[in-house]
Amino acid sequence: MFCSTLILSALAIINYAQAARLVGRVNPSTSELTWPSTGVSFSFSGTSASISITHWGENSVSFSIDGGNWTVISNVTGTSITIPSVTPGNHTVVLRKRSEANQGSVFIGKVIANGTLGLDIVPPKRQIEFIGDSITVGYGLDGVLPCTNTAALEDNPKTYAALAADALGADYSVVAWSGKGLTRNYWGGVADDAVLMPELYSRYGANDADNSYTFPTSWDPSAIIINLGTNDFSYTATPPRAPLNATVFTNAMITFIQGIQKHYPDAWYFLMNSPMLSDGYPTAEDAQKTTQTSALKSVITQLNSTKIQLVDWPSQGSDVGCDYHPNAATHAAEGVVLAAAIKAALRW
Template sequence: MVNLHVSALVLTLATLSHTQATRFLGRVDPTTKQLTWPGTGIAFNFTGTQAVINFSDVSGDNSLAMVIDNGTQMVISNVTSNSISTPTLQQGSHSVVLRRRSEALYGTLTFENVTTTGTLDTDLAPARRIEFIGDSITVGYGEAGTFPCTNTAAVEDAPNTYGALTAGNLSADYSLVAWSGKGLIRNYVTLTPDTSPIMPELWTRYGALDADNTYTFPTAATPQAVVINLGTNDYSYQLTNSSGATFSARPPLNNVTYKQAYVKFIQTVQSHYPQANFFLTSSPLLSDTYPTTADMQHTSQANAIKAAIAQLNSTKLHFVDFPPQPGTNDTIGCDYHPGPFEHQAMAAILTPAIRSVLGW
């Protein structure tokens, strides 16, 4: 992984038509061109020696990853300029993929155009598409951090999450509709109730910061596979006070209530993607020993998801088990979230699960 510094150099380049030559990645409203959801970005091809991606607005903290000609990922840990330039390349044809590493709660970018010393070429979208719906695990929260660490935009790493890796293994385009701390029916436990939107509400948005029910479900973005990884935050109910004592800040999750909410959400998503196969996963951050052995949270969640599948009785619904992560320092990132090795392990489970169903 290479750290790429944003150049402040102003180049005299001819701005070319980019409406068809550049392709949005992930869930991006083409009328606003805001890059908000983790992993959103642009892809384009050009013939020349250099290209510049220009933004009309940069707000907050944003971390990006650029890949040129399918090479080593170059990291821009903090975008401080309204333009990002590729290095000077050999004259010829080149491909560029630029994606957000960080999520919308830290900052946003508004794409303006691409300029180049040469010409923009056609970029074709893959025929295969996967949509991932989730929380901080799907975001890549703290993945690039070294435990113990505090999560920031710079250490989130959406392009290297289990979702992105799985899509890469299957030569598929992907969209991450995910937000840290969100749940299916309730968000991560806090001392006072978190009344902010839950993930089923956020899922209806085009941009992560847009109003609810703004996503238009364009046909060209319809996925053949949908992966849902929600429940980690729903199952949280304990907090630690200033003295280090653990206490219950809210009741434990009712498994039947969780199952019923899962059924409802699946039905909602299915109404928009009736032909898609769904892969419903357990959480690697839930275990059968924490917070108590009586909770058996990992097994309880898995059984609730299986019960939802049984109730819906559809051959297009598939359960995928992500075992509890080992929890050793070489597998975890910030705040005990999955690190690179754990995301790779998850992708190694999910990839064959999707391949076996879709023949990819």
């Protein structure tokens, strides 16, 4: 009896492992969804399914059944996420986190089906990694200025990153955190926590220790997109902060890319400038947009590689989300531009 129980338990674990896959950068030892876009995918035969969870903070997720439209859960509550009833048969489900790590996180437990769990959804062979700040998070994307950002208004599946990956039929991972920079973080008149994006990039889960990411062999992106600099270059006259030395930014970006290249030597690298920077703010003399763009071009020149290029994101218009962040339309337009650049470079 004892032996039979062990065998049945083992089979249950095997079946679960076959049926569900964590997507995005998720530490398998915790199954904690921290980074935006992290989630779980699975297949089942039946009429409904549920995912057992625990969580802290405020979290927003969305899920898609059989590749259909995304259903939004603006505020995750309770101990499970229920996939609603569907017609009897074979179905696939993909759930991804809309909000970011500093809002909260969700721990994934067992997936249960009203029927039987199937084999895991075969992931796309194409893989893309995105590294960024609030723009890549989708901060305030679903809001209309004036508004206060919340987990419910963050919408990673609508970002340029997710849209470009979807257009290319690629799996994707997002490592992004609002307010973070390459050399310095957002300036709001108070000292920040000094944890910069290169340190966060070294973490498996966003709340894990530095250098905890193991670079698993199952994740080998062909394209890596870096959208950093908005917070490095941003400053205001009141409260004062000195403008950034562009050379400092260039050197830091080179060091950051070279560190990533040790793990992904064959990948293409796409550097994006910021739609939130302009040459007219805070003054025309500052020319923040041109300064950042020139710094990125200098990175490309100094790295002297055929597999690195700039993808321009024009300064945004007056229709914006919370705290002047890009709205859904602005993200959608740039998603098309980025997808075209990746497609041409990688011949996808």
